[in-house]
Amino acid sequence: MYLCYIDESGVPEIGQGTSHFVLVGLSIEAWDWKGQDRDVSTVKRRFGLAGAEVHTGWMTRRYLEQEKTADFASLDGPARRLAIRNARDAQLIKIQALKGSKAAAELRKNYRKTDAYIHLTLDQRMDFLRQLADSIGSWGNTRLFCDAIDKTSFGVTPPTIPPREEAFMQVVTRFERYLVDIGGPRTVGLLAHDHDDTSADRLTQLMRHFHSSGTMWTKVTKIIETPFFVDSRLTVGVQLADLCAYATRRFFENNESDLFDRIYPRFHRSGGHVVGIRHYARGKHCICKVCTDH
Numbered sequence: 001m002y003l004c005y006i007d008e009s010g011v012p013e014i015g016q017g018t019s020h021f022v023l024v025g026l027s028i029e030a031w032d033w034k035g036q037d038r039d040v041s042t043v044k045r046r047f048g049l050a051g052a053e054v055h056t057g058w059m060t061r062r063y064l065e066q067e068k069t070a071d072f073a074s075l076d077g078p079a080r081r082l083a084i085r086n087a088r089d090a091q092l093i094k095i096q097a098l099k100g101s102k103a104a105a106e107l108r109k110n111y112r113k114t115d116a117y118i119h120l121t122l123d124q125r126m127d128f129l130r131q132l133a134d135s136i137g138s139w140g141n142t143r144l145f146c147d148a149i150d151k152t153s154f155g156v157t158p159p160t161i162p163p164r165e166e167a168f169m170q171v172v173t174r175f176e177r178y179l180v181d182i183g184g185p186r187t188v189g190l191l192a193h194d195h196d197d198t199s200a201d202r203l204t205q206l207m208r209h210f211h212s213s214g215t216m217w218t219k220v221t222k223i224i225e226t227p228f229f230v231d232s233r234l235t236v237g238v239q240l241a242d243l244c245a246y247a248t249r250r251f252f253e254n255n256e257s258d259l260f261d262r263i264y265p266r267f268h269r270s271g272g273h274v275v276g277i278r279h280y281a282r283g284k285h286c287i288c289k290v291c292t293d294h
Contacts, residue, residue, distance in 0.1 A: 001029070001188055001189070001190065002027050002030065002175075002179060002182075002187070002188070002189040002190070003027065003028055003029075003189070003190055003192060004027040004145070004171075004189055004190070004192070005025065005026045005028075005192050005235070005238045005241040006023065006024065006025045006026075006168075006171060006191060006193040006194065006227070006238070006241055007023075007024060007194040007238050007242040007244075007245050008021065008022060008023045008164070008167070008194070008245055009021075009022045009024075009242070009245035009246045009249040010022055010249050012162065012163040012167075014151050014154055018151075018249065018253065019150065019151060019152050019253050020148055020149060020150055020151065020249050021148075021149045021151060021164065021167060021249075022147070022148045022167070022245045022249040022252070023146065023164070023167035023170075023171055023245065024144060024145070024146045024241050024244045024245040024248060025146070025175055025191070026143075026144055026237060026240055026241040026244055027142065027143045027144070027145065027175060027178070027189070028139070028141065028142050028237065029141050032139070032141050032142070033237075036135075036139060037236055039135045039139075040135065040236050043128065043131045043135060046128075046131070047124065047127075047128045048077055048119055048120070049116060049117070049120075049128070052116035052117070053116070053232060053233045053239060054132065054236075054239040054240070054242065054243060055113065055232075055242060056242055056243045056246040057242075057246055058114050059125045059129060060125065060129070060246075061114070063084070063117075063122070065084045065087040065088060065091075065118075066084060066118070066121065066122075069083045069087065072121070077119040078119075080118065080119040081119050084118040084119075085118070088111050092104050092107060095107050129243060129259060130258065130259065130262065132240065132243055133243065133247065133259045133263050134262050136240060136243070136244065136262070136263050137262045137263050137264075137265050139266070142266050143178060143266060143267070143268045143276060144244055144263065144267045144268065144276055145171045145174040145178070145268060145276045145277070146171065146245075146248055146267065146276065146277040147166065147171055147277075147280065148248055148249065148252050148277065148278065148279045148280065148290075149163045149166065149167060149280045150279070150280060150281040150282070153280070153281045153282035153283065153284050154282060164203075165202070165203075166280075168203055169206070169210075169215050170278055172207070172223065173215045173217050173218050174268065174275065174276055175189055175191075175223065176189075176218055176221070176223055177275075179222035179223070180221070180222055181270065187222060188224050189223045189224070190224055190228070191223065191225075191226075191227040191228065192227065192228045192230050192235065192237060192238065193227040193228070193229050194229070194230065194235075194238045194241070194242070195230060195231055195232070196229070203226075203227060204226045204227065207227060208226060243259070243263075244263050246259075247259035247260045247263060248260060248263075251288075252279060252288070252290075273293065273294060274293040274294050275294070277290055277294070278294065279291050279294070
């Protein structure tokens with residue numbers, strides 16, 4: 001049994017937000033789960049994040065309250081938390097007075113998303129993510145499957161298949177072919193997707209279609225069931241897929257290679273080529289290492 005945890009990075013809508021939309025599937029063998037979960041827990045404890053959700057996009061942001069706190073880096077963990085929470089409480093009171101309760105509620109929501117990390121400086125948060133990426137890169141039986149879509153390559157012409165559905169089909173196809181290559185009648189895979197109310201029904205219907213008619217490139221015989229949609233706060237595998245998706249998108253958008261290079265060895269390879277990841281740029285000529293290795 002192989003589990004494939006799926007998460008995305010970027011905005012799928014053409015002409016909005018990010019230039020790329022990335023969907024990543026992180027596959028592990030079920031027997032490896034306990035050891036890999038233990039590896040992640042060890043890194044989390046090292047940084048005071050035991051039990052915390054890893055949301056890479058929020059961890060890599062600047063926290064202005066830290067930069068405004070005198071000698072923040074010299075404080076211990078409890079003192080850092082107290083200083084930042086006091087600063088945020090003061091900011092909430094200010095926003096409430098100036099912009100009203102709705103703006104304050106939105107700011108409070110954003111604060112909750114980063115509260116678990118406020119005792120870590122940006123350098124420490126990046127070091128934490130590097131150590132997680134190194135762990136993923138070291139897991140020999142782990143495979144990554146990814147579709148990275150350059151939305152700018154469509155110009156004003158919308159794609160025939162929406163990016164999220166296209167990326168899902170690509171990841172499913174690559175995971176299916178990997179399972180077929182492994183061989184054996186009892187080799188099967190299961191998908192665990194980060195829960196998203198906007199896409200869960202459509203992706204479930206799409207997977208049912210794949211089971212009955214296959215994807216555009218392959219029959220689906222090894223992946224069982226439709227995706228299980230799970231809460232990323234409670235599922236470490238999806239948190240790791242989030243890290244991989246973020247690192248991949250930042251590589252294509254900003255040429256940031258630090259995190260990406262650490263996980264790159266885990267993208268599935270066959271016949272000397274990287275086949276687990278596609279960088280779709282339509283008619284553009286791309287010479288990035290993914291396109292070259294592919």
